[in-house]
Each structure stands twice: as C-alpha cells, then as structure tokens.
Amino acid sequence: MGMTMTQKILAAHAGLPEVTAGQLIRAKLDLVLGNDITSPVAINEFEKAGFDRVFHTDKIALVMDHFTPNKDIKAATQCKQCRTFARAQGIKNYFDVGDMGIEHALLPEKGLVCAGECVIGADSHTCTYGALGAFSTGVGSTDMAAGMATGEAWFKVPSAIRFNLTGKLQKWVSGKDVILHIIGMIGVDGALYRSMEFTGEGLSSLTMDDRLTIANMAIEAGAKNGIFEVDEITRAYMEGRVDRPYTVYRADDDAVYDAAYDIDLSSLRPTVAFPHLPENTRTIDEVGEVKIDQVVIGSCTNGRLSDLAAAAEILKGKTVAPHVRAIVIPATQQVYLDAMKLGYLETFVKAGCVVSTPTCGPCLGGHMGILAAGERAVATTNRNFVGRMGHVDSEVYLASPAIAAASAVAGKLSSVEEVMR
DSSP states (O other), X not given: OBOOHHHHHHHHHHTOSOOOTTOXXXXXXXXXXXXXXXXXXXXXXXXHTTOOSOSOTTSEEEEOOSSTTTOSHHHHHHHHHHHHHHHHHTOSEEEOTTTOBOHHXXXXXXXXXXXXXXXXXXXXXXXXGGGGTOEEEEOOHHHHHHHHHHSEEEEEOOEEEEEEEESOOOTTOOHHHHHHHHHHHHOTTTTTTEEEEEESGGGGGOOHHHHHHHHHGGGGGTOSEEEEOOOHHHHHHHTTTOOSOOOOOOOXXXXXXXXXXXXXXXXXXXXXXXXXXXXXXXXXXXXXXXBOSEEEEOHHHHOSHHHHHHHHHHHTTOOOOTTOEEEEOOSBHHHHHHHHHTTHHHHHHHHTOEEOOSOOGGGGTSSSSOBOTTOEEEESSXXXXXXXXXXXXXXXXXXXXXXXXXXXXXXXXXXXXXXHO
C-alpha cells in the first residue's frame, strides 16, 4: 500500500521500509524547539529525569518570543532559566532580545528547518514547517524534554486528507484566506489527528509566505500536521538558507487518504473568522457592520515581509480611524530591518500605527495589545477563542493583513476595495 508524504518522512526517520496509519513508532528528530513559555517546564522535566546533556547542541532551538522583552518578573525568571540552560548545554540556536523573532517565522528564515526533516516543538503551531515539505508537529513540554535528551519521539502515524489546489489567487486574497476558507469548510475538528497534505497545480500561485500561513493554521482544523509538496518555489526559498542535504518526499500514486478536496483558488474571496472559533467564517462580502477598537498585524501566521507589504500598500497616505488602535509587529529582526529599508515602518507610523519589536504578545493575550471587556479586534493571528486576546467579553476577528489594514482605516470590518476607492 502506498504512503503519503508524512508517512514517508516518518518511515525514514523510524528506520522502517513503510508505516501505516495508526502505527506507533519511534522516530529520530532533526530539531527540537521550545519557547520561553514551554521550555522552562521541559527543562524542569529534563533535570528531574536525571539527564545532564542534550542529544545534539545544534539540533535544539530555544526562542524567547512570547513575553519578551520581559513583561514582568515571572517572564524574566522564565527567560533567565532558558538562558542559563542554553549556556550550560552549549545550545547553538538560542535566540533572545536583539537577535530573536517569532519562532515559526525565525526558524525557516534561518534555514533551521528544511524539506524531509522531522521536527517537534513545544508549541502547537510548530506545524508551520510543513510548508517546506517537512514533518513538524507540536508536542507537550514533557515530550520536548525527552526529545532534547534522546533525539527521538514517539508518534502514532496519522492518516491524511488531500487538498488539490487549482487556479490562482485574486488580488488581495492570500494564504490566510485559503486556510480560513478550508477551516470554515471542514471545521475545527475536520482534520483531527490527520495530516493535511497540499498539492496540485495551484501551488504555483502560492508564495512561501502563503504556504507558511496555511501550514501554520493546520492545527486550527485539528490536524497533526500540514505539509506541502516540494516544488521550485520551495527549493528557491531554501537556496542560500539551508546548508545541508535534504530529501524530498512525494506521496505515492496509490497513497490512501481519508478524504480529498478540490479547492479552486481563483474562486476564493477574502475571508474573516468571527468569534469565537476559526471555523466561524464569512467572506468579506458577508460581514455586515462590525465596528472595531483594535487591529493587530503580525504573529507567526502573518508577520512576514509580504504581510507588512500588503498592509503598507493599503495604509500609505491614509490614517487609522480615530477610535482604533493599530499595532504592527514584524515577525523577526530581519523582517523589521527590511520593512524599515523599504519605508513600510514610516508608512505605519504616519498612518497612526505603533510598531513593536518581534513578539507573540497580543496573540495569546500576553502583552502589547490586551483587550478590555466589550472590545473588538481584527487580528492576523490564528486563534479567536473566548478570552484569547484579553477579557472573556472581548471579541477577535481573524483576517489577512490586507483586510486588517483596511479595517483599521475604516474603523470597522472592511474590504480593501472600500478604502482604496
């Protein structure tokens, strides 16, 4: 029986000729990731178990991104513990204030993940790296500790859903709209513990940033991972970033899928997820009159340079509505620098936005944009659960950077066309 892309990667890393859905395996890891929230728990478990050395100093990545620069004493203590551990272990890929970024934007940018690799991270959005043709998935801090010590993890091999993409995205429609459309179609449990595998001629119209966004939000459909077929766009992205050999895995012609969907990209419209689930989607033509108090453009989903470029194109020469707070967060220091050179940051400031250092802060209701009771935000983040960005009586509307920027100007959920007339 044929194997999917994910199954082939897992088989190779388990040293097996083949694997099947539901099989329990132990697989070797190419990278283990943690952040300032999850790593302290993993470090405690690592030490409690009696381990004294990580399995490989180049294959651990610790990224201080959620509450940095530190927002309070507890955040400072957590980062200090990670910093101390990284120094004691000689961990090469430790990223802190000054050279950090949001983990799921930073690692691909640095070439720390690539096609065919097996990656775990103590953060649910570790599935982002499937955009590069890797198997990557989120785990708990205990599994992170075991991975740091042994270089292995156990998995139940997932079954898969195939998404055949055709056509080409229209202007102002992006990868964020694609994944929101899919989640709206199949639901937040529609891919539960399955691999979401993306293929088809429509891939040629998706940039790497689009793919990273789509893979990032596979978890919002309940998926174990999302993964894209490697093509020339993938190879071009890895060129100059990845300094090691990599393997490209393609699904067999007779691979078994639980379901298959055809998605015509040219038919999609900008899409918004209403509170309080990512599956509660409407196209921008159906949103009605929704006044807002805040806009956040950033996060591991949409804080890359192309995201800021889209927002800047809309905001240039315009002003954020008087009652709206607009927060822009470049995902990495390199994105920040590139955006500055291209004039985007000046555009944001002149429009009345505030520009933050890279951080996950507002996405999880941590800092840099907490909502009060009754407030509404349009955010390019990935979750809009009750209380996700602040008070339980606040509301979060998920959208693309283009829709977020247009909404900041209009003071309500708005299409780009409405503010660009």
